[in-house]
Amino acid sequence: MSVKSFLSWTVLTVLFLAGLSATLAPGAVLGGLEGTQKTAATIGAAVLSLVAGVTLFRREPLKSFLGSRPVLWFLFLFNLAVAVIAPFAIGGSKGTGLAIGMGVVSLGAGAGLLQSRGKPRTERA
Template sequence: MTTTLPARLKTLTRDVLMWGVFVFAIAATVSAGRFFDGAEKSAVTWGGIALSLLMGTLLAQKPRIKAFLSTRPVLWFLFLFNGAVAAVAAVAVGGTQGAMTAGGMGLVALGAGFGLLSGRRNRKPARA
């Protein structure tokens, strides 16, 4: 079954717009301190975080990305990398920022670990 050109163009436009908003939100979160002070800085930072989480969630639900994220090598990378970053952040970064970084990265590592375990349970044992 083939799709028409206008349908493909609509899908491509929506995907490009979603990726653009995601990248913009990440950039706003990271660079808010460079352009704003005080309450404006906090508003832009938290708004960027919320928008990037929303767009990231929507993008991760797309079939091709979902299939990529659920592969074993990607899950192992997410588990090991985020677990290491969480451990280092807990020690190297002080105060609330270190605790929040360690907690967030630890949650991602746990999610990837549970993905690895559930994939292991769903596989059937090899027959002799």
């Protein structure tokens, strides 16, 4: 791995983790925010973590790991189970939003499984 590649991987990882942290706890990470400022910070941090995460996960070795059949099966089944259970475990709009989000991830993993279905398996040495 070259220095430039390592540096870009490090920056993307830091941005992803910072965005994720600020999304989960914007008041604690960014200071005493209230109301509209807290909502704007949460949305901005979510967009930052999404963009950095997608860019990071499209690179090797994460791309091949996330595209492997065992990982896709896990993502499909786990997220499907959470999507089914979430509305009952977490009431109201939060449970519904969680169910929708996890359902979308499950559908994406299922689509990945269908795409890789026709490809021949590679043997490990």
